[in-house]
Amino acid sequence: MTTLAALQQALQAHLLHGDEAIAGALQRGGIGIARRLAIYRDGYRLRLLAALKDSYGHLARWLGEDEFDALALAWIDAHPSQGHSLNDYGAGWPHWLQEACPEAPVRSELAQMDWALRRAFDGRDSPVLQREDLAALPPEAWAEVGFAPVPTWTLLEQRHNTLALWLALDGEQAPPAVQALAAPQTVMVWRKQLQPHFRSIAADERDALQMLHDGSRFADLCGQMAAQDPERAQEVAETAGRWLQRWLDEELLAGLTGR
Numbered sequence: 001m002t003t004l005a006a007l008q009q010a011l012q013a014h015l016l017h018g019d020e021a022i023a024g025a026l027q028r029g030g031i032g033i034a035r036r037l038a039i040y041r042d043g044y045r046l047r048l049l050a051a052l053k054d055s056y057g058h059l060a061r062w063l064g065e066d067e068f069d070a071l072a073l074a075w076i077d078a079h080p081s082q083g084h085s086l087n088d089y090g091a092g093w094p095h096w097l098q099e100a101c102p103e104a105p106v107r108s109e110l111a112q113m114d115w116a117l118r119r120a121f122d123g124r125d126s127p128v129l130q131r132e133d134l135a136a137l138p139p140e141a142w143a144e145v146g147f148a149p150v151p152t153w154t155l156l157e158q159r160h161n162t163l164a165l166w167l168a169l170d171g172e173q174a175p176p177a178v179q180a181l182a183a184p185q186t187v188m189v190w191r192k193q194l195q196p197h198f199r200s201i202a203a204d205e206r207d208a209l210q211m212l213h214d215g216s217r218f219a220d221l222c223g224q225m226a227a228q229d230p231e232r233a234q235e236v237a238e239t240a241g242r243w244l245q246r247w248l249d250e251e252l253l254a255g256l257t258g259r
Contacts (some may be wrong), residue, residue, distance in 0.1 A: 051086040058169045078079035108163040116189040120196040129253040146257040152191040
Protein backbone atom coordinates (compact mmCIF):
# COMPACT_ATOMS: atom_id res chain seq x y z
CA MET A 1 0.00 0.00 0.00
CA THR A 2 2.28 2.72 -1.29
CA THR A 3 0.25 5.09 -3.44
CA LEU A 4 -1.73 8.00 -2.06
CA ALA A 5 -4.88 6.76 -3.79
CA ALA A 6 -4.54 3.35 -2.13
CA LEU A 7 -4.08 4.97 1.28
CA GLN A 8 -7.13 7.16 0.72
CA GLN A 9 -9.24 4.18 -0.30
CA ALA A 10 -8.07 2.20 2.73
CA LEU A 11 -8.86 5.09 5.07
CA GLN A 12 -12.30 5.43 3.51
CA ALA A 13 -12.92 1.71 3.99
CA HIS A 14 -12.02 2.12 7.65
CA LEU A 15 -14.26 5.15 8.14
CA LEU A 16 -17.23 3.52 6.43
CA HIS A 17 -16.87 -0.11 7.40
CA GLY A 18 -14.24 -0.40 10.13
CA ASP A 19 -11.82 -2.17 7.79
CA GLU A 20 -8.40 -2.46 9.52
CA ALA A 21 -6.24 -2.90 6.41
CA ILE A 22 -4.88 0.62 6.69
CA ALA A 23 -3.41 -0.03 10.14
CA GLY A 24 -0.41 -1.79 8.61
CA ALA A 25 0.54 1.31 6.62
CA LEU A 26 0.60 3.66 9.60
CA GLN A 27 3.69 4.43 11.61
CA ARG A 28 3.56 4.13 15.35
CA GLY A 29 3.83 7.30 17.38
CA GLY A 30 2.83 8.76 20.69
CA ILE A 31 -0.80 7.77 20.18
CA GLY A 32 -1.58 4.17 19.30
CA ILE A 33 -2.71 3.32 15.78
CA ALA A 34 -6.10 2.01 16.93
CA ARG A 35 -6.80 5.19 18.86
CA ARG A 36 -5.76 7.42 15.97
CA LEU A 37 -8.02 5.54 13.58
CA ALA A 38 -10.89 5.66 16.09
CA ILE A 39 -10.56 9.46 16.29
CA TYR A 40 -11.03 9.72 12.53
CA ARG A 41 -13.90 7.23 12.43
CA ASP A 42 -15.73 8.74 15.38
CA GLY A 43 -15.25 12.21 13.95
CA TYR A 44 -16.77 11.11 10.64
CA ARG A 45 -19.83 9.57 12.31
CA LEU A 46 -20.31 12.55 14.63
CA ARG A 47 -20.23 14.96 11.69
CA LEU A 48 -22.99 13.00 9.97
CA LEU A 49 -24.91 12.85 13.25
CA ALA A 50 -24.68 16.64 13.55
CA ALA A 51 -25.99 16.99 9.99
CA LEU A 52 -29.03 14.84 10.82
CA LYS A 53 -29.72 16.82 14.00
CA ASP A 54 -29.58 20.02 12.00
CA SER A 55 -32.06 18.73 9.41
CA TYR A 56 -34.34 16.94 11.87
CA GLY A 57 -34.34 19.31 14.83
CA HIS A 58 -37.99 18.89 15.85
CA LEU A 59 -37.76 15.10 15.71
CA ALA A 60 -34.60 15.30 17.83
CA ARG A 61 -36.37 17.38 20.49
CA TRP A 62 -39.34 15.02 20.54
CA LEU A 63 -37.32 11.80 20.80
CA GLY A 64 -34.65 13.09 23.18
CA GLU A 65 -30.92 12.91 22.62
CA ASP A 66 -30.31 9.25 23.48
CA GLU A 67 -33.08 7.79 21.32
CA PHE A 68 -32.41 10.16 18.42
CA ASP A 69 -28.70 9.39 18.47
CA ALA A 70 -29.29 5.64 18.55
CA LEU A 71 -31.60 5.76 15.53
CA ALA A 72 -29.42 8.25 13.67
CA LEU A 73 -26.22 6.24 14.17
CA ALA A 74 -27.99 3.09 12.96
CA TRP A 75 -28.92 5.00 9.81
CA ILE A 76 -25.39 6.38 9.41
CA ASP A 77 -23.78 2.95 9.69
CA ALA A 78 -26.09 1.61 6.98
CA HIS A 79 -26.07 4.70 4.73
CA PRO A 80 -22.65 6.39 4.39
CA SER A 81 -22.56 9.78 2.71
CA GLN A 82 -22.43 9.46 -1.07
CA GLY A 83 -21.84 13.09 -2.05
CA HIS A 84 -19.39 15.93 -1.61
CA SER A 85 -21.95 18.01 0.33
CA LEU A 86 -23.96 17.17 3.43
CA ASN A 87 -26.88 19.28 2.21
CA ASP A 88 -28.84 16.26 0.98
CA TYR A 89 -27.57 13.74 3.52
CA GLY A 90 -30.45 12.04 5.30
CA ALA A 91 -33.00 12.40 2.50
CA GLY A 92 -34.07 8.78 2.89
CA TRP A 93 -34.23 8.77 6.68
CA PRO A 94 -38.01 9.38 6.98
CA HIS A 95 -38.68 6.30 4.84
CA TRP A 96 -36.14 4.28 6.84
CA LEU A 97 -37.84 5.31 10.08
CA GLN A 98 -41.16 4.14 8.68
CA GLU A 99 -39.71 0.68 8.09
CA ALA A 100 -37.51 0.54 11.21
CA CYS A 101 -40.19 1.82 13.64
CA PRO A 102 -43.55 0.51 12.36
CA GLU A 103 -44.92 0.74 15.90
CA ALA A 104 -44.30 4.53 15.96
CA PRO A 105 -45.23 5.90 12.51
CA VAL A 106 -45.41 9.47 13.81
CA ARG A 107 -41.59 9.47 13.89
CA SER A 108 -41.51 9.19 10.13
CA GLU A 109 -44.19 11.87 9.74
CA LEU A 110 -42.31 14.31 11.96
CA ALA A 111 -39.13 13.58 10.01
CA GLN A 112 -40.95 14.22 6.71
CA MET A 113 -42.13 17.60 8.02
CA ASP A 114 -38.64 18.58 9.18
CA TRP A 115 -37.08 17.52 5.89
CA ALA A 116 -39.68 19.24 3.68
CA LEU A 117 -39.26 22.55 5.52
CA ARG A 118 -35.47 22.37 5.38
CA ARG A 119 -35.53 21.57 1.68
CA ALA A 120 -37.98 24.43 1.09
CA PHE A 121 -35.50 26.78 2.75
CA ASP A 122 -32.61 25.49 0.62
CA GLY A 123 -34.69 24.99 -2.53
CA ARG A 124 -34.19 26.43 -5.97
CA ASP A 125 -35.23 30.03 -6.59
CA SER A 126 -37.87 30.79 -9.21
CA PRO A 127 -39.93 33.68 -10.51
CA VAL A 128 -43.27 34.28 -8.76
CA LEU A 129 -46.45 34.86 -10.73
CA GLN A 130 -47.95 38.31 -10.15
CA ARG A 131 -51.45 39.68 -10.67
CA GLU A 132 -50.04 41.88 -13.41
CA ASP A 133 -49.07 38.73 -15.32
CA LEU A 134 -52.69 37.56 -15.30
CA ALA A 135 -54.02 40.99 -16.17
CA ALA A 136 -51.84 40.95 -19.27
CA LEU A 137 -53.41 37.73 -20.56
CA PRO A 138 -55.83 38.18 -23.46
CA PRO A 139 -59.23 36.55 -22.78
CA GLU A 140 -58.68 33.79 -25.34
CA ALA A 141 -55.47 32.70 -23.60
CA TRP A 142 -57.33 31.49 -20.51
CA ALA A 143 -58.45 28.39 -22.38
CA GLU A 144 -54.85 27.27 -22.77
CA VAL A 145 -52.84 28.39 -19.75
CA GLY A 146 -51.89 26.49 -16.65
CA PHE A 147 -50.00 27.52 -13.54
CA ALA A 148 -46.86 25.82 -12.25
CA PRO A 149 -46.29 25.72 -8.48
CA VAL A 150 -42.92 26.99 -7.25
CA PRO A 151 -40.17 24.33 -7.13
CA THR A 152 -40.15 24.29 -3.32
CA TRP A 153 -43.79 23.16 -3.25
CA THR A 154 -44.54 19.72 -1.83
CA LEU A 155 -47.40 17.83 -0.20
CA LEU A 156 -47.20 15.65 2.91
CA GLU A 157 -49.82 13.15 4.02
CA GLN A 158 -50.20 12.81 7.78
CA ARG A 159 -52.28 10.16 9.55
CA HIS A 160 -51.56 11.47 13.06
CA ASN A 161 -51.65 14.82 14.83
CA THR A 162 -48.14 15.43 13.54
CA LEU A 163 -48.79 19.06 12.64
CA ALA A 164 -49.89 19.82 16.21
CA LEU A 165 -46.80 18.01 17.54
CA TRP A 166 -44.49 19.98 15.24
CA LEU A 167 -46.07 23.31 16.16
CA ALA A 168 -45.77 22.59 19.89
CA LEU A 169 -42.13 21.59 19.52
CA ASP A 170 -41.43 24.66 17.41
CA GLY A 171 -42.92 26.86 20.13
CA GLU A 172 -40.95 25.02 22.82
CA GLN A 173 -44.20 23.86 24.41
CA ALA A 174 -45.12 20.44 25.76
CA PRO A 175 -46.23 18.36 22.76
CA PRO A 176 -49.68 16.73 22.88
CA ALA A 177 -50.11 12.99 23.09
CA VAL A 178 -49.89 11.20 19.76
CA GLN A 179 -53.30 10.56 18.24
CA ALA A 180 -54.38 8.95 15.00
CA LEU A 181 -56.57 11.18 12.84
CA ALA A 182 -60.04 10.11 11.73
CA ALA A 183 -58.93 10.79 8.14
CA PRO A 184 -55.52 11.58 6.64
CA GLN A 185 -54.52 15.25 6.56
CA THR A 186 -52.50 16.90 3.82
CA VAL A 187 -49.95 19.56 4.70
CA MET A 188 -48.56 21.79 1.96
CA VAL A 189 -45.00 23.14 2.24
CA TRP A 190 -43.37 25.85 0.11
CA ARG A 191 -41.11 28.87 0.43
CA LYS A 192 -42.47 32.41 0.31
CA GLN A 193 -39.73 34.98 -0.21
CA LEU A 194 -36.99 33.75 2.16
CA GLN A 195 -39.04 31.72 4.63
CA PRO A 196 -40.55 28.22 4.49
CA HIS A 197 -44.32 28.20 4.92
CA PHE A 198 -46.86 25.45 5.45
CA ARG A 199 -50.57 24.96 5.99
CA SER A 200 -53.07 22.15 6.03
CA ILE A 201 -55.00 21.88 2.80
CA ALA A 202 -58.37 20.33 1.94
CA ALA A 203 -58.57 17.43 -0.48
CA ASP A 204 -60.21 19.38 -3.32
CA GLU A 205 -57.60 22.15 -3.28
CA ARG A 206 -54.83 19.57 -2.95
CA ASP A 207 -56.10 17.73 -6.03
CA ALA A 208 -56.38 21.00 -7.96
CA LEU A 209 -52.77 21.95 -7.25
CA GLN A 210 -51.61 18.44 -8.11
CA MET A 211 -53.37 18.70 -11.48
CA LEU A 212 -51.62 21.99 -12.21
CA HIS A 213 -48.29 20.55 -11.11
CA ASP A 214 -48.83 17.64 -13.48
CA GLY A 215 -49.39 20.02 -16.40
CA SER A 216 -53.17 20.44 -16.62
CA ARG A 217 -54.62 23.67 -17.93
CA PHE A 218 -56.59 25.85 -15.54
CA ALA A 219 -59.64 25.52 -17.81
CA ASP A 220 -59.42 21.72 -17.60
CA LEU A 221 -59.24 21.97 -13.82
CA CYS A 222 -62.37 24.12 -13.72
CA GLY A 223 -64.12 21.79 -16.17
CA GLN A 224 -63.36 18.73 -14.08
CA MET A 225 -64.57 20.44 -10.92
CA ALA A 226 -67.81 21.46 -12.64
CA ALA A 227 -68.34 17.94 -14.01
CA GLN A 228 -68.11 16.53 -10.51
CA ASP A 229 -70.90 18.84 -9.32
CA PRO A 230 -72.88 20.13 -12.35
CA GLU A 231 -75.64 21.69 -10.26
CA ARG A 232 -73.16 24.03 -8.57
CA ALA A 233 -71.08 25.00 -11.61
CA GLN A 234 -71.13 28.72 -10.80
CA GLU A 235 -70.09 28.13 -7.20
CA VAL A 236 -67.32 25.80 -8.36
CA ALA A 237 -65.96 28.47 -10.70
CA GLU A 238 -65.96 30.98 -7.85
CA THR A 239 -64.07 28.50 -5.67
CA ALA A 240 -61.39 28.07 -8.34
CA GLY A 241 -61.13 31.85 -8.62
CA ARG A 242 -60.68 32.23 -4.86
CA TRP A 243 -58.00 29.56 -4.87
CA LEU A 244 -56.14 31.36 -7.63
CA GLN A 245 -56.25 34.63 -5.69
CA ARG A 246 -54.97 32.91 -2.56
CA TRP A 247 -52.17 31.15 -4.44
CA LEU A 248 -51.04 34.50 -5.81
CA ASP A 249 -51.05 36.04 -2.32
CA GLU A 250 -49.08 33.08 -0.99
CA GLU A 251 -46.52 33.35 -3.83
CA LEU A 252 -47.22 29.73 -4.58
CA LEU A 253 -47.16 29.92 -8.39
CA ALA A 254 -43.96 30.19 -10.36
CA GLY A 255 -45.41 31.09 -13.74
CA LEU A 256 -47.65 30.25 -16.66
CA THR A 257 -47.59 27.01 -18.61
CA GLY A 258 -49.15 25.98 -21.90
CA ARG A 259 -48.20 29.09 -23.87
